[in-house]
Amino acid sequence: MPELPEVETVRRGLQPFMEGARIEKVQQNRADLRFPFPENLADKITGKRIEALGRRAKYLTIHLEDDQTLISHLGMSGSYRIESESAENLPGQFIHERSKKSAHDHLIFSLMNDEGQKTNIIYNDPRRFGFLVLAQTSRLDEHPFLEKLGLEPTGNLLSGEWMDQAFAGKKAPLKAALLDQSLIAGLGNIYVCEAMWRTGLSPLRSAGSVTTQGGADPAVADRLATHIREVIADAIAAGGSSLRDYRQADGELGYFQHSFSVYGREGEPCRREGCNGTITRITQSGRSTFWCESCQH
Structure with missing residues (x-):
């Protein structure tokens, strides 16, 4: 999708x-x-x-x-x-x-x-x-389709400070919280995986663990918010990710899939400099999660 x-x-x-x-x-x-x-x-x-x-x-x-x-x-x-x-x-x-x-x-x-x-x-x-x-x-x-949507992940409103408050006390896995459309609107499976890898965060840790209430340094939420905005901006600049049936409006394919760091790379070496890990795929809430167990904690 x-x-x-x-x-x-x-x-x-x-x-x-x-x-x-x-x-x-x-x-x-x-x-x-x-x-x-x-x-x-x-x-x-x-x-x-x-x-x-x-x-x-x-x-x-x-x-x-x-x-x-x-x-x-x-x-x-x-x-x-x-x-x-x-x-x-x-x-x-x-x-x-x-x-x-x-x-x-x-x-x-x-x-x-x-x-x-x-x-x-x-x-x-x-x-x-x-x-x-x-x-x-x-x-x-x-409108019923729009009224419960959360914050857009494309602007500075998505900040570490906002995330520190929004995720405080949440026991759900971090990935599930990031996919919650009532919190962050439009953030999907591909870019959640990419943003978590860029930030070095495990998809299995609780959402609350990235907040100051959960004992984390404020810089953790700041980095996560920054990487979410950056991965979305990079994908838009590259023309989107052309997976399966998606095409741009003029019939061209997007290019961002060529720079995926984890998504769809199960069994391949991690691309983080200095990491010798391998990309793993697990299933969370019926969706594939791609991540590196060696460098995402």
């Missing part, structure tokens, strides 16, 4: 083509994905101007005029494809073509910008685990 950096990469890829454009036509090729499409969706949004593209955790938010927002989740295999005369000029090295089977093109937005340029934005989803719902912009934070 695409994580925060992948969704942010999609947002940035779509932004030049969608922001400021007007929806001329909506072609809906099926009644539902994971959930039914909003009733009379085409009638409700045709003619509307797209004011902004945003992201909250792993959700893409398409803000329209008249206090309407489309909330989009990519699920396991959802992706957006741009069909525009200028789309071929997007930067980046092309590697592999994404599947463009029309049978999986479930929603097509036909757009026109102020310069008269026409663009089709196509939502393709072979497994149909993604979804798109319509919400009221002014009450977006109250």
Whole structure:
């Protein structure tokens, strides 16, 4: 499933083509994905101007005029494809073509910008685990999908001081706490593994053990918060991690998977300088955790 950096990469890829454009036509090729499409969706949004593209955790938010927002989740295999005369000029090295089977093109937005340029934005989803719902912009934070989300891991609000308070007294494993979306929104399995490795923290230790209440030096929480922000920033800068079905909006693959230090490297040597350990994979709450027992404590 695409994580925060992948969704942010999609947002940035779509932004030049969608922001400021007007929806001329909506072609809906099926009644539902994971959930039914909003009733009379085409009638409700045709003619509307797209004011902004945003992201909250792993959700893409398409803000329209008249206090309407489309909330989009990519699920396991959802992706957006741009069909525009200028789309071929997007930067980046092309590697592999994404599947463009029309049978999986479930929603097509036909757009026109102020310069008269026409663009089709196509939502393709072979497994149909993604979804798109319509919400009221002014009450977006109250929407059931968004209201319980925690702090975004991309800004300075995610600090050692905040983490020291948020994790105080928590007996759950550190990895479980980091994946708790009500605490930190959008932080997923891949980047939790990478951030814990960078910080040298075991995924098995309790979340409370990294806080001053748990006896840790304040620098521990500071380093963890810093490495979380850095690993997310690195992944966004590299274009996201193209695992399985994920692709950038313009059809290019992301590159961050080439610099994974632990994720997917079971049995391989640890990349930390001076460490002779080997990467191990364990299962926590049904998810794979990759870590080095020699240097993560």
